[in-house]
Amino acid sequence: MDRTTEQRLADLEARVAELEGRAGAAPAQPGGGGGAEGAPGGAFFALEALRGHAAGRGAVVFAGIVRDGDGEDAIEWQQGLPVDRLAGADWSRAASVLDALGHPVRLNLLHAVWEGTGTVAGLSELSGFGTTGQIYHHVNLLVAAGWLTTVRRGHYIVPPERVVPLLAVLTAAGGAS
Numbered sequence: 001m002d003r004t005t006e007q008r009l010a011d012l013e014a015r016v017a018e019l020e021g022r023a024g025a026a027p028a029q030p031g032g033g034g035g036a037e038g039a040p041g042g043a044f045f046a047l048e049a050l051r052g053h054a055a056g057r058g059a060v061v062f063a064g065i066v067r068d069g070d071g072e073d074a075i076e077w078q079q080g081l082p083v084d085r086l087a088g089a090d091w092s093r094a095a096s097v098l099d100a101l102g103h104p105v106r107l108n109l110l111h112a113v114w115e116g117t118g119t120v121a122g123l124s125e126l127s128g129f130g131t132t133g134q135i136y137h138h139v140n141l142l143v144a145a146g147w148l149t150t151v152r153r154g155h156y157i158v159p160p161e162r163v164v165p166l167l168a169v170l171t172a173a174g175g176a177s
Helices: 005-025 045-051 083-087 091-099 104-114 120-124 132-144 160-172
Strands: 059-067 073-082 149-152 155-157
Touching (some): 045 059, 073 160, 104 120, 104 160, 120 132
């Protein structure tokens, strides 16, 4: 069903009015960043809940619900750590996991696998990934870092427990902007 320009404009005007109403009713929290689009209970519902549970220097939590194409809840996941634990950790231990995401081809490979192209043969049919050997090189780095896993010989998926963290990293890096 194609929506007319007038319908789309009316929808946008309604969303802007709603956002302006929220902004006037509850001032943004310092360091609050962007709100959660379509979030129940207001833009800072997760922050409000965390405020009641975090002790000491605070905590960091990320969570997500990722539905499949049919709208069913496929993955519900959250992770959180106290700030004191994060501050005392050896951050360099995360370098290889983050480094695996630091290449545009690997990010595009992850995206393609997440969208359903799960074999190197399938990936090689898509443009921009290079030779089969180059694809295997990138896939092996992503497997070693835990961003991909083998479900059977030659077939890869983004492990369910890594989907929300991956999307959280992408959100922190600027999201879909």
